[in-house]
Amino acid sequence: MRIGIDVMGGDNAPDEILKGCFAALERIGPDDTLVLVGDRGCIDDAIRERGVTDPRIEPLYTTQVIEMGESPVDGVRNKPDSSITVMSRLGSPSAAEGRLDAVLSAGNTGACVAAAQMYMKRLPGVIRPGIAVTIPTFAGPVVLIDVGANIEPKPSHLAQYGVMGEIYARKILGIGQPRVALMNVGGEAGKGTAEMKEARELLEREEGANFIGYVEGRGVFNGDADVVITDGVVGNVMIKLAEGLSAGIFRALLHETLEVDAELVTRLEPVIKNLYAKHDYHEYGGAPLLGVNGVCLISHGSSVARTITNAILRAKQFVASGINDTLSTRLSESSIAKPGPANA
Numbered sequence: 179m180r181i182g183i184d185v186m187g188g189d190n191a192p193d194e195i196l197k198g199c200f201a202a203l204e205r206i207g208p209d210d211t212l213v214l215v216g217d218r219g220c221i222d223d224a225i226r227e228r229g230v231t232d233p234r235i236e237p238l239y240t241t242q243v244i245e246m247g248e249s250p251v252d253g254v255r256n257k258p259d260s261s262i263t264v265m266s267r268l269g270s271p272s273a274a275e276g277r278l279d280a281v282l283s284a285g286n287t288g289a290c291v292a293a294a295q296m297y298m299k300r301l302p303g304v305i306r307p308g309i310a311v312t313i314p315t316f317a318g319p320v321v322l323i324d325v326g327a328n329i330e331p332k333p334s335h336l337a338q339y340g341v342m343g344e345i346y347a348r349k350i351l352g353i354g355q356p357r358v359a360l361m362n363v364g365g366e367a368g369k370g371t372a373e374m375k376e377a378r379e380l381l382e383r384e385e386g387a388n389f390i391g392y393v394e395g396r397g398v399f400n401g402d403a404d405v406v407i408t409d410g411v412v413g414n415v416m417i418k419l420a421e422g423l424s425a426g427i428f429r430a431l432l433h434e435t436l437e438v439d440a441e442l443v444t445r446l447e448p449v450i451k452n453l454y455a456k457h458d459y460h461e462y463g464g465a466p467l468l469g470v471n472g473v474c475l476i477s478h479g480s481s482v483a484r485t486i487t488n489a490i491l492r493a494k495q496f497v498a499s500g501i502n503d504t505l506s507t508r509l510s511e512s513s514i515a516k517p518g519p520a521n522a
Contacts, residue, residue, distance in 0.1 A: 179209070180236075181493050182265040182278040185216030186243045187285020189480050192220040195284065198486025200224075203232050205491060212490065213238050213278060215261045238276070240264050246479065250288030254296060262286065266293035269472040280473035280493035282464050284481040290474060291327045291467060298472035301502060303509030306335045307469030309410075309476060310346050311417055312462045317401025321347045321356070325413035327467060333373050336360065336407050337380035337514045340387055342468040342505055343405035349499045350492075351404075359393035359403035361412060367391070377407070380514055463489030466496055468505065473497055 183199055185192045199212050206212070211234050214221050218239040225235065242260040244253035254263050265281040267273060283290050291307070300307060308324035308331075323343045328335055340358045347356035360378055362370045367378070369392065381389040393403045395416070408416070435442055463485055464475030473496050477489045 179207070179279045179494055179497055180211045180213055180277070181490055182213045182215050182238070182268060182281040183486065183490070184261045184265060184281070184283035184285050185214050185221060186240075186261045187283040188477070189246075189284075190482060191284065192216060192224070194482045195486050196221070196224040197483035198481075199235070199490070200228060200230060201483055202487045202490040203234060205487065206234070206494065208234075210234060210494070211236050213276075215265050216240055217243075238264070244286050244289045246286050248286060248289070250286060250292045253286065253289045254293045260289075262289050262293050263297075266290075266297040266472075266474070269294070269474060270298045271471055279497050280475065282475040282477060282486075282489050282493055284464075284477035284479055284486070287326050287476055287479075290476050294467055294470045294472065294474040298470045298474065301469055301471050301506045301509070303506060303512065304342075304469040305338055305514075306331065307467050308335070308339045308342065309413075309465050310343055310468050311413070311465040312351065313398065313417065313420065314461070315399045315401060317399070318404075319351050319353075320398055320401075320403065321351070321405045322398070322413050322417065323405070323407060323468065324410045325417055325465065326410045329410040331373075331409050333376035333380060334514055336374075336377035336409070337384065338469075338509065338512070339407045340381050340389060340405065341384060341508060341512060341514070343407065344387060345501060345504055345508060346466070346468060347404050349501050349504060350495060353404050355388055356404035357402075358387055358389045358405040358407070359391060359397070360389075361398075361406055361408035362392035362394065365392045365394060365397075383513055385513070386508075460485040461488060463487070463492045466492075471502070473502070 185195050213236045215238045221237045240259050240261045242257040244260045244262050268276050268278045269281040306328050309327045310321050310323040311325045313320045313322050321343045323339045344356045344358050347353045381387055398406050464477040467474040475493050
């Protein structure tokens with residue numbers, strides 16, 4: 179399996195990205211290859227400094243970088259030799275020499291989405307791809323889709339997210355019968371915008387979707403659903419709020435314990451750290467862009483080495499699962515309105 183990693187993307191690039199790739203060598207197979215995509219100097223210096231001679235590391239040099247604050251579409255169009263653009267071209271099923279089975283980046287999210295749609299295209303039957311993030315909760319993992327790819331979704335987009343999220347939760351997270359819910363301001367059927375009500379109706383008619391209705395924000399962490407559908411703005415704000423709140427709670431817990439009994443902190447610290455690790459987004463590595471005709475994982479901009487290592491392992495799992503074939507088959511049979519040709 180050939181996995182392309184954007185060495186230049188992310189707040190901690192290239193050092194943490196490269197460290198994560200080298201650490202992953204101990205956990206991938208003998209026939210796997212990590213293709214490091216980015217600046218020649220950065221890649222060669224890191225390989226030389228760490229004395230890496232593993233043949234499973236393959237450099238792929240590029241000369242351009244799409245910056246975090248850059249316009250996604252303009253960046254992809256005007257920087258054909260950027261790491262994100264080159265990876266996406268090679269991640270397309272139509273790519274010949276040097277094809278990548280999966281690509282991942284912690285860089286400009288919008289550029290990753292734009293490049294994937296431009297070069298990988300959409301799976302047959304998919305109207306609009308969406309980013310599916312796994313949120314760790316005390317009730318178990320929850321899939322939240324979308325978290326940034328589509329900020330103004332139509333009802334049909336939201337309904338398809340429910341179908342795609344259900345398949346992802348079942349095949350990747352191992353949830354037997356994922357409960358699918360639509361994020362809303364209340365659980366009553368009469369609440370929400372006209373678009374949300376239409377999305378609800380589409381999901382209620384969708385056979386096999388296991389749609390349970392609306393869910394409120396607090397219900398996500400109460401375990402009221404396994405898949406939660408929302409637009410890209412609400413989803414993105416929600417995960418960042420949850421990340422900040424989670425980190426703050428654990429810091430406050432340690433501080434308050436220290437104020438009461440310093441020795442107690444010593445006894446509790448391993449427990450708190452273990453609990454934090456179970457609810458840390460770094461453990462999930464990357465979020466797949468569901469619906470593209472390829473495998474594209476997008477990692478957090480603040481990714482560190484272990485985030486990238488886990489993202490590489492998640493990419494391998496995604497490819498091996500054959501989930502894209504399942505998505506194509508399911509959506510071709512779906513009652514949700516379809517667009518014209520998938521790659522138009």
